[in-house]
Amino acid sequence: MTLILGIDEAGRGPVIGPMVVAGALFDSSTLKALREIGVKDSKQLSRGQREELFAQIETIAHSVHVLLFHPHELEENLTQIELRAMSEVIQKSRPATAVLDAPVPPGGIPAFANRLHKMTGMTNLKMIAENRADANYEVVSAASIVAKVHRDRAVEELWKEYGDFGWGYPAEPRTREFLKKWYVTHRRFPDCVRHRWATVQKIIYECNAGVLPL
Known part of the structure; x- marks a missing residue:
């Protein structure tokens, strides 16, 4: 064998x-x-x-x-x-x-x-x-x-816990929308998110810079 x-x-x-x-x-x-x-x-x-x-x-x-x-x-x-x-x-x-x-x-x-x-x-x-x-x-x-x-x-x-956010890829509109809404609402991201990814850092920057509504 x-x-x-x-x-x-x-x-x-x-x-x-x-x-x-x-x-x-x-x-x-x-x-x-x-x-x-x-x-x-x-x-x-x-x-x-x-x-x-x-x-x-x-x-x-x-x-x-x-x-x-x-x-x-x-x-x-x-x-x-x-x-x-x-x-x-x-x-x-x-x-x-x-x-x-x-x-x-x-x-x-x-x-x-x-x-x-x-x-x-x-x-x-x-x-x-x-x-x-x-x-x-x-x-x-x-x-x-x-x-x-x-x-x-x-x-x-x-x-089951967070709703359908797509498959989690940065290019997916559903994924980006989920991340934006979650951060605007909670001012943080859930544990299922990779916090150091550029997509996440961009959303944090946009919120802090006033680009996204708080």
Whole structure:
């Protein structure tokens, strides 16, 4: 049995909600099954398709590991957080090969991969780190689906408390409107918000400068 691990994240860019890092571990003999069920980059799938594939991935996978980081845990450099998270997933999974979607520009990938490899302490580990690995490797596509489904479900739980603010991305009108109204009303942001994000700082500035009504 040869174990191959795919690693990806969901929720790196949103201003609201958690970031999720997921690892999906497979026996190399099951990779054909991933192709047959239509696994691909989660961003190319509808929410319903992701949920359906997620259930099948859990059945096919040797194991799945998910790490969820709440906004208060995302105050430092996200790349460093992902580095530690990926190392933890690899050490828990103990694969022969780890394939990951690198969260750094192409020029920074060798240094990132080298540091990650050292952190794992697994000298015999084969590592493949690429940008857009979620579109090129089924194991990473599977991990991206797992991460996205877990993040979507976490956001849905937040909707129950705060109402539908969208998916928490800065470009979403619903998200920006929610943040503005909440700050104007409460003069602070709830714990589900990443306080250091530029979108949040801009709203605080606009309120204090009188651009937004108090």
